[in-house]
Amino acid sequence: MEFKKNIPIYLQIMDKLKQDISLKTLKPGEKLMSTRELAVELKVNPNTVSRVYKELELENIVFTKRGMGTFVVEDETILENIKKKMANDITVKFICDMRDLNISTDEAIKMLREIEEEK
Amino acid sequence: MENLIINNLTKGYFKKKALNNFSYSFKKGIVYGLIGPNGSGKTTLMKTIYGLVKPTKGTLSMNHNKISYKTRKNIAFMPTEDVFMPNLMVSEILKFYNNTFEDFSLEKSHKILENMKLPLDEKIETFSTGMKMRLKVTLCLSRNVELYMFDEPLNGIDVISKDLIKNTIISMTSENSTIVISSHALNEMELILEQVLFLNEGSLIRNINLEEFRDTENKSLESLYWEVYNV
Numbered sequence: 001m002e003f004k005k006n007i008p009i010y011l012q013i014m015d016k017l018k019q020d021i022s023l024k025t026l027k028p029g030e031k032l033m034s035t036r037e038l039a040v041e042l043k044v045n046p047n048t049v050s051r052v053y054k055e056l057e058l059e060n061i062v063f064t065k066r067g068m069g070t071f072v073v074e075d076e077t078i079l080e081n082i083k084k085k086m087a088n089d090i091t092v093k094f095i096c097d098m099r100d101l102n103i104s105t106d107e108a109i110k111m112l113r114e115i116e117e118e119k
Numbered sequence: 120m121e122n123l124i125i126n127n128l129t130k131g132y133f134k135k136k137a138l139n140n141f142s143y144s145f146k147k148g149i150v151y152g153l154i155g156p157n158g159s160g161k162t163t164l165m166k167t168i169y170g171l172v173k174p175t176k177g178t179l180s181m182n183h184n185k186i187s188y189k190t191r192k193n194i195a196f197m198p199t200e201d202v203f204m205p206n207l208m209v210s211e212i213l214k215f216y217n218n219t220f221e222d223f224s225l226e227k228s229h230k231i232l233e234n235m236k237l238p239l240d241e242k243i244e245t246f247s248t249g250m251k252m253r254l255k256v257t258l259c260l261s262r263n264v265e266l267y268m269f270d271e272p273l274n275g276i277d278v279i280s281k282d283l284i285k286n287t288i289i290s291m292t293s294e295n296s297t298i299v300i301s302s303h304a305l306n307e308m309e310l311i312l313e314q315v316l317f318l319n320e321g322s323l324i325r326n327i328n329l330e331e332f333r334d335t336e337n338k339s340l341e342s343l344y345w346e347v348y349n350v
Contacts, residue, residue: 003310005306005309005310005333005339005340005341006333006336006337006338006339006342007333007337008330008333008334009310009330009333010330036289036290036292039289039290040286040289040290042310043282043285043286043289043310043311044289044310044311045150045289045292045310045311045312045313046289046292047148047149047150047292047313048310048313048330051330
């Protein structure tokens with residue numbers, strides 16, 4: 001995983017895990033790697049990964065079983081919500097970027113359609 | 120919890136001050152970076168903490184014990200210098216360390232050696248610069264102490280050795296110990312360090328938590344470096 005070095009690392013890891021969970025690369029109920037294993041894999045500080053797991057737990061996306069590790073929740077509606085939230089964030093960013101270019105939402109939608117037809 | 124407390128530390132060599140009124144308290148469970156140009160006092164600071172250099176002024180204590188040769192029992196230090204006899208085998212060096220340090224764990228050293236992809240039964244004279252550095256880091260981490268200090272562990276070595284050293288340090292972090300690393304390899308270290316201390320002419324000129332810094336300033340460690348040293 002490539003990190004942007006000017007954005008908090010824990011946020012970037014959270015986004016990646018949320019994406020994996022919503023796309024079911026990480027399945028409902030699946031056990032996550034231990035913080036140390038994930039830290040070594042991503043080459044980041046283990047405390048950063050601990051923070052990721054804590055924040056995801058606060059958002060009810062993962063849960064901890066004492067002495068067993070951290071798991072993805074099994075509730076499909078929560079997983080569906082992550083997807084919605086992420087799609088929403090991308091849309092908001094898209095609209096804001098377009099506005100910065102003085103392109104109205106209607107025009108932006110038209111552009112989206114045109115590009116889709118080309119592909 | 121704070122374990123290493125430094126107050127108003129000054130070290131002068133004749134007229135020049137290698138350390139100038141340095142104060143800081145280090146905590147357990149955190150990986151610290153010491154950053155600064157050559158001659159900014161990083162090595163002198165580590166050597167003073169290890170009890171090799173006597174302060175001119177100021178106090179240092181580890182768990183309320185004044186720093187001396189006694190507190191060295193709880194500190195592992197990897198200096199930049201090579202200290203091996205070239206005709207020794209790795210296994211003999213491990214044995215030597217095991218006899219020298221009560222807290223040295225042979226079992227742990229074998230595990231780390233494997234992580235570092237180093238052989239037990241080869242002589243040091245056959246080792247590349249990168250392999251020697253990996254061995255030095257291994258010896259330091261094989262002790263069971265509360266404070267580990269590495270002076271330039273990524274300096275002048277190949278990419279693979281750097282990667283192995285970084286992975287090993289990450290996997291050996293613990294909430295019961297403090298790790299202090301001096302480095303010029305900002306790009307390579309910035310995801311591993313949590314707290315970064317910037318030194319200049321022996322003084323602590325800036326101290327930041329990297330994640331907080333990224334959050335509030337949206338900048339990388341490297342861009343901060345240019346800003347701090349104003350070059």
